[in-house]
Amino acid sequence: QSPETYLQFALNALGTRYDGKITESKWDGAWQAATCIHDGYWTAELALPWSTLGITPGPGLFLRANFFRTDVLAGKVETSGWSPVQSNHNQIEAFGDIYLLPEPPVAVVASGTVPEMVVGANLFTPTVRGIKGGTVAARWYVMQDKKRNIEHKTINVAAGEKKQVKLDVVVDSPGEVETAYSLFNADTDALYLQTPAYKFKSAAVARLEIRMIGEAEVFGKGVALPRRSSADNDGGVRGFLRRYFNFGGKSPAKYTTFLQQGANVIGLKAGEPVSVATITDGLELDGNGGWKQSAEAPAGWLETGFYDTSWQPAVVKNGRLDPAAGRFFRRVLATETTKIILPAAPSDIHIAGGSAQHLTLLLRSPLPRALREAKLVLELPEGLEWVDWGDKQPPSSIGAYTGHVSRSVSYRQKQWRRHEFKWKEMKPMVAVKGMHPAYTLEKFFTMGFVIRDTGSKPARKEHFRMWVEGEGGSVRELPQSIPLTVLAPFKKAKRAARIEIQLAHAFGAGGYGEEEISALMDTWRDAGFTSYVERTGDNKLHNPLRARGLKIIAEWANSVGFNRLVNKDTKFVGYDGKGSPYFSLCPSWMTGEGRSAAVAAVADRVRKAVVPPDGFFWDMEFGPKSCCFCDRCLGDFAKQYQIKEKLTPALILEKHEEQWVDFGCRRWADITGMWRDGLRAVVPDGRMYLYSAYQDPRNRKQYCIDWTLAGPACDVAEAGYGWNQETIDNTVSALKGKPLLGGVLYERPPRRMDLKLEYVKLVLAGCSGVMQWIWAPMDGLDYTRVNEAIALLAEYEEFFVDGVRDDAQVSGPPAQQFGALRLGERLLVLVFNSTAEPRNFRLSIKKASDGFEEYPGGQKTNKDALTGKEGAEIVVPAYDVKVLVGRIGPADAAK
Numbered sequence: 001q002s003p004e005t006y007l008q009f010a011l012n013a014l015g016t017r018y019d020g021k022i023t024e025s026k027w028d029g030a031w032q033a034a035t036c037i038h039d040g041y042w043t044a045e046l047a048l049p050w051s052t053l054g055i056t057p058g059p060g061l062f063l064r065a066n067f068f069r070t071d072v073l074a075g076k077v078e079t080s081g082w083s084p085v086q087s088n089h090n091q092i093e094a095f096g097d098i099y100l101l102p103e104p105p106v107a108v109v110a111s112g113t114v115p116e117m118v119v120g121a122n123l124f125t126p127t128v129r130g131i132k133g134g135t136v137a138a139r140w141y142v143m144q145d146k147k148r149n150i151e152h153k154t155i156n157v158a159a160g161e162k163k164q165v166k167l168d169v170v171v172d173s174p175g176e177v178e179t180a181y182s183l184f185n186a187d188t189d190a191l192y193l194q195t196p197a198y199k200f201k202s203a204a205v206a207r208l209e210i211r212m213i214g215e216a217e218v219f220g221k222g223v224a225l226p227r228r229s230s231a232d233n234d235g236g237v238r239g240f241l242r243r244y245f246n247f248g249g250k251s252p253a254k255y256t257t258f259l260q261q262g263a264n265v266i267g268l269k270a271g272e273p274v275s276v277a278t279i280t281d282g283l284e285l286d287g288n289g290g291w292k293q294s295a296e297a298p299a300g301w302l303e304t305g306f307y308d309t310s311w312q313p314a315v316v317k318n319g320r321l322d323p324a325a326g327r328f329f330r331r332v333l334a335t336e337t338t339k340i341i342l343p344a345a346p347s348d349i350h351i352a353g354g355s356a357q358h359l360t361l362l363l364r365s366p367l368p369r370a371l372r373e374a375k376l377v378l379e380l381p382e383g384l385e386w387v388d389w390g391d392k393q394p395p396s397s398i399g400a401y402t403g404h405v406s407r408s409v410s411y412r413q414k415q416w417r418r419h420e421f422k423w424k425e426m427k428p429m430v431a432v433k434g435m436h437p438a439y440t441l442e443k444f445f446t447m448g449f450v451i452r453d454t455g456s457k458p459a460r461k462e463h464f465r466m467w468v469e470g471e472g473g474s475v476r477e478l479p480q481s482i483p484l485t486v487l488a489p490f491k492k493a494k495r496a497a498r499i500e501i502q503l504a505h506a507f508g509a510g511g512y513g514e515e516e517i518s519a520l521m522d523t524w525r526d527a528g529f530t531s532y533v534e535r536t537g538d539n540k541l542h543n544p545l546r547a548r549g550l551k552i553i554a555e556w557a558n559s560v561g562f563n564r565l566v567n568k569d570t571k572f573v574g575y576d577g578k579g580s581p582y583f584s585l586c587p588s589w590m591t592g593e594g595r596s597a598a599v600a601a602v603a604d605r606v607r608k609a610v611v612p613p614d615g616f617f618w619d620m621e622f623g624p625k626s627c628c629f630c631d632r633c634l635g636d637f638a639k640q641y642q643i644k645e646k647l648t649p650a651l652i653l654e655k656h657e658e659q660w661v662d663f664g665c666r667r668w669a670d671i672t673g674m675w676r677d678g679l680r681a682v683v684p685d686g687r688m689y690l691y692s693a694y695q696d697p698r699n700r701k702q703y704c705i706d707w708t709l710a711g712p713a714c715d716v717a718e719a720g721y722g723w724n725q726e727t728i729d730n731t732v733s734a735l736k737g738k739p740l741l742g743g744v745l746y747e748r749p750p751r752r753m754d755l756k757l758e759y760v761k762l763v764l765a766g767c768s769g770v771m772q773w774i775w776a777p778m779d780g781l782d783y784t785r786v787n788e789a790i791a792l793l794a795e796y797e798e799f800f801v802d803g804v805r806d807d808a809q810v811s812g813p814p815a816q817q818f819g820a821l822r823l824g825e826r827l828l829v830l831v832f833n834s835t836a837e838p839r840n841f842r843l844s845i846k847k848a849s850d851g852f853e854e855y856p857g858g859q860k861t862n863k864d865a866l867t868g869k870e871g872a873e874i875v876v877p878a879y880d881v882k883v884l885v886g887r888i889g890p891a892d893a894a895k
Contacts, residue, residue, distance in 0.1 A: 005021065006022060007021055007027070008021075008022075009033075009046060009048065011035065011044060013035050013037055013042040015034070017033055031046065031047060032047040033046045043111065043113070057100055058100065059102035059103075061099070061100040062097065062098070063097075063099075064096065064098070065096060065098050066094075066095040066096055067196075068080070080197065082096055082196050084197060096194070099190075101190055103132070104132045105185065105190065106133060106135065106157065106185050106186075106192075107131055107132075107133075107134070107157050108128065109127070109129075109183055109193040110128065112124070112125070112165075112183075114180075116204055116258045118171065118203060118204045119174055119203050119206075120170065122170070123166060124140065124181060125166055125167070126167070126181075127162060128192075129162045130158050130159045130162075134187065135154050135155070135156050135187065136154065136165070136184070136185070137152065137153075137154045137184055137185070138155070138165055138167055138182070138183050139182050140167050140180065140182070141179065142171060142178070143177070143179070144203075151167075167181060174202050174203055174336065175203065176200065176201055176202060177199070177200050177203045178200075179197075180195050180196065182195070204259055205259050206280045207257075207258055207280060208256065208264075208278065208333065209279045209280065210256070210276060210277070210278055210279075211253070211254050211276070211277040211279065212255070212275065212277070213252050214273055214275060215274070216272075216274045218255045218267070218268060219302050220257030221257060221258075221264070222265070222303065228253070228256060252275075252277070259333060261336050262336070262337065263304040263333075263337075263366045263367055264304070264332065265303065265306070265330065265331075266332075267297075267329065268321070268330075269297070269327055271323065271327065273323065274323075275319060275321070276291075276321060280333075280478060289316075289472075290474050290476065291313075291314035291321060291474060292311035292312065292329065292330050292471075293313070293326045293328065294312070294326045294328045295327070295328070296326070301328065301330060302330075304367060305368045307369060309372070311330065331474045331476070332366070333477075334366035335478045336480070337468055337477045338362070338477060338480065340482065341360045341361065341362050341444070341445045342359075342360040342749075343357070343359075343360075343776075343778055344749040344751045344782075347483065348483065348485075349484045349485070350485045350779050351384075351453050351484060351487065352453070352527075352784055352787075353487060354453055354526075355452070355453060355490065355522065355523040355780060355783070356519035356520050357452070358509070358776075359510075360509050360510040360776065361376075361449075362446055363426075363447055364398065364446065365426045365429075366468060366475060367428060368428055369428060370399065370427050370428065371425070371470040371471060372470060373423075373471060374422070374423045374425070374469070375421060375422045375469060377465075377466065378449070379409065379411070379417070379419075379464060379479075380416060380419070381414060381416055382415055382416075382417075382456075383453060383456055383457040383460075383486070384454070384462065384484075385451065385452050386417070386449060386450075386451055386452075387450040387515060387519045388515055389404075389512070389513040389515060390515045392516075394446070394447040397446060398426060399426040400425050401421070401423050401424075402423060402424050403421075406418060406419045411465075447511055448511065449516070453486050455489070458488075459486055459488045460485075461484075461486075462483075462486055463481050464482055465480065466479065466480050467480060485780075486780075487780050488784075489526075490787045491788065491791050493528065493791030493794055494794045495549075495794055496794040496797045498797060499763060499793050499801065500716070500768065501529050501759075501769055502532070502553065502718075502741060502770065502771040502772065503532050503775055504771060504773045504775070505534060505535045505536070520775075521544055521545060521548050522548065524550065524775070526787070527783045527784075529550060529786075531550060531551035531553050531615075532545055532552060532553065533555050533689075533771075534553065534613070536556070542609070542610065542611035542613070546611065551615065552614050552615075553615040554616055555619070556605075565585060565597055565601060566585060569589075570586055570594060571585070571630070572585055572630070573586070573629050574628070575625050575626070575649045580626065583622075583628075585598065587628050587667040587670075588628070588630070588636045591667060591674070598678075599677050602675060602677075602678020602679065603678045603682050605678075606678065612682055614683070614686060614687065615679070615716075616675050616676070616686070616687075617691065618688075618689070619691045619692075620668055620672065620691065620703070621692060621693070621705075622703065623704065624657055624660050625653060627667075634647045636663075637652070637659070637660065641663070643656060657701075661700060661704055664704035665704050665709050666709055668704055669706070669710040669712075669713045672713040673688075673713035673714075675688055676713065676714065688713070688716070689715070689716045689718055690713070690714035690716070691771070692705035692718075692719060693705055693719055693720075694723055694728065695708075695719075695727065696730065707734035707735050711735040711736060712738075714738065716739050716741060717739070717740045717741070718743060719731055719740065719743060720742060720743020720745055720773065721773075723765070728766050728767065729766065739768035740767050741768060741769045742765070742767035743770075743773055744758050744762070744772050744773065746774065746778065746782070747777065748776075751781070752777075752782065754879055755785045756785035756879065756880065756881065757789075757880070758770075759789035760792060760793065760830065761832070763800050764830060766805075768801075772786070792855065792881070795855065796855075799826075799885075800821065803823040805820070806821065809846075811844045812841055813843065817833070817841075818830060822888075825890070827845065827848075827852075827888045829852070829883070829884045831881065831882040831884075833878060833879065833881070833882075837878055838875055838876065838877050839876050840874070841873070841876065842870060843861075843872050844866060844867070844868075844872075845866045847888040848866045848888055849886075849887045851863045851886060852884040852885060853884065853886060855883040855884070855885065
């Protein structure tokens with residue numbers, strides 16, 4: 001009514017009304033209201049006479065108002081407002097603005113509500129009724145993790161027409177989600193409906209429907225569920241329900257709830273025999289199996305943590321749950337308990353045709369207690385097979401594994417191979433001790449398996465199913481239907497002879513057995529990798545690696561028997577006075593009086609290997625604080641740099657850090673040479689691979705690496721991961737001819753879309769090859785991109801190895817988006833696109849003496865277009881590289 005006065009009107013679903021002026025409940029006015037309880041929600045309609053409001057209406061009249069919804073459920077109060085206020089309903093200045101329209105609206109909203117949100121696709125269906133007729137616009141948003149996704153659409157409605165507006169709302173993942181939508185005149189922006197901002201603590205994972213013949217109370221989320229309308233007028237159940245469930249011609253009662261991520265308890269309190277169907281997407285449970293039964297229901301029986309092991313399997317008579325042995329029934333439905341942690345895009349997995357793919361899992365009981373007689377079920381469609389893991393035993397941290405069985409099953413008119421991995425007892429995640437602080441449940445894995453495409457079918461879209469269940473089916477995870485794209489087989493391209501493509505181990509990444517790793521080795525070989533960094537020292541892997549043409553580069557240099565040399569006089573002493581998890585011996589002792597013994601220990605370890613490696617790999621990243629601070633090292637340091645004062649670790653880093661870094665650079669370079677000496681004592685042509693950072697003053701200080709010192713001690717340098725042309729030039733210069741492998745870091749999600757580009761760019765920049773760290777996040781799409789990069793490098797190996805960089809021959813694309821290599825009078829041009837959409841470029845090669853040929857495909861780009869004023873137009877696909885090669889006329893010496 002005024003800035004100081006307002007009227008309030010309230011009612012509940014039963015139609016009980018309240019009105020008042022501000023907070024004075026004695027005020028009464030004439031108004032009407034009606035409510036209606038629908039299937040899962042209720043609606044209210046209020047008619048407030050202008051005379052009651054004390055207002056004379058007219059076009060353009062401005063009002064302020066607010067609309068609130070308050071819900072009390074299980075002792076919790078939930079409130080939402082049309083125009084949100086910070087503290088209470090009385091903030092008039094925060095109310096929403098309402099203007100009276102000068103003419104009838106295009107349409108009015110007849111109905112519309114926001115249902116509980118589920119992960120994946122949701123549908124909002126407000127209904128509009130045309131008044132004048134015209135175009136209605138809808139706008140809605142979904143916000144998760146502070147990211148707001150806004151969508152909009154328009155709909156035409158005629159006068160008198162009633163039409164449903166369908167708003168497709170997508171929720172990406174479980175967790176807090178907020179949404180709202182509005183309907184308005186598309187021409188004038190006059191607002192017809194603005195919903196409150198609905199905020200859900202977590203988007204539900206699935207909608208669950210329970211259909212039942214007989215009388216019982218049904219519970220979900222710890223509360224009784226309201227009974228809904230019948231399924232069908234004729235008593236049947238449509239679709240697959242008719243195939244699986246028989247209610248004897250009667251119409252079942254329907255109950256619905258939403259399943260949250262994790263465990264959800266469904267309960268029944270039956271006074272007579274009941275037949276039950278439990279239905280949700282991907283899960284079709286027969287009505288009577290998998291329930292537990294009890295004559296008593298102690299407090300907490302509807303909670304997930306309730307220990308129901310004393311409850312018995314439900315008694316079924318004449319196809320119904322029989323309450324004679326107990327009126328209370330209970331079962332647990334879990335969602336998204338089992339997680340695929342790796343590869344990096346677990347909801348978008350690819351596999352190259354005819355190749356293998358690993359899947360790394362987080363597997364544990366969906367309950368806060370151990371799950372008895374549990375199993376992980378994996379169902380694969382025809383054309384995909386599980387790689388037998390032999391005698392591999394999953395880690396005891398999961399529980400007591402008892403074995404694997406498989407059989408053929410039919411599901412939705414398709415044949416599947418079902419694999420069941422069984423545990424006598426499966427532990428909850430809280431039972432896993434010693435989880436590294438850096439890990440969360442989004443990163444921590446417990447086991448893995450490998451699947452393989454048989455090559456019997458062409459490229460296609462597939463999916464496989466996976467879930468956990470136990471205790472006679474009373475605990476069931478909703479089956480996850482996981483999309484899997486089968487790509488074309490790898491290109492059978494030649495391997496580069498002088499460009500090394502190295503693949504690094506995956507720290508276990510699922511604990512794969514020999515048979516599984518062998519299947520993955522086929523994928524690595526076919527993708528084009530030439531060497532493999534192996535860190536386990538497991539000789540079982542060496543022969544399969546070598547049989548596939550992969551050089552074995554051993555990263556067990558630190559575990560070569562040094563422990564037998566360690567004593568209180570020779571041990572490594574860290575900054576804190578303790579030892580180091582990365583090194584056991586004092587570097588000064590090793591490079592001094594213990595030199596021959598240390599080299600002999602390396603040689604002895606290599607000699608004992610069933611299959612000696614082709615090289616050693618050492619990851620050298622010792623910062624000044626992680627060097628050895630024993631008395632011997634402090635004494636050698638003081639002597640070498642003529643320091644007279646008594647040294648302590650803190651004093652060294654405070655006053656003598658520059659000299660200490662230099663001291664470390666020299667010590668670690670010397671030890672690198674010792675690894676090589678020990679290796680070559682047994683393998684004369686063995687190569688020492690040293691990994692650290694690129695040549696840079698900051699890296700020198702942070703990692704104690706100086707390639708002018710370390711280069712002579714190794715055979716191959718490796719560096720990563722952030723780089724630019726200057727850092728690579730500096731490193732190559734410092735190495736004085738020693739080859740450099742550029743590192744590609746791919747350690748965890750998200751998927752690296754630029755893998756192909758990164759490989760090519762590193763070699764173009766001056767590297768002699770690439771080191772991929774690591775394979776754990778990679779899937780068939782990643783391997784395919786690597787395969788394409790390797791094929792390109794092999795096809796033009798002479799350019800990359802013997803050519804010289806000559807970007808001056810090319811103009812058009814931005815400087816960072818292309819590169820050119822000249823070999824005699826031939827020029828190789830590479831144009832990169834690091835974006836998610838195809839890009840058009842104008843490309844000029846002024847000295848082109850002929851047309852340039854594209855790779856692959858052989859299509860020619862006309863010489864006149866390349867040398868013309870505008871240049872030739874080329875299109876580079878998303879995350880790809882366009883390659884052109886041709887001849888150019890004589891030119892000045894390449895830069």
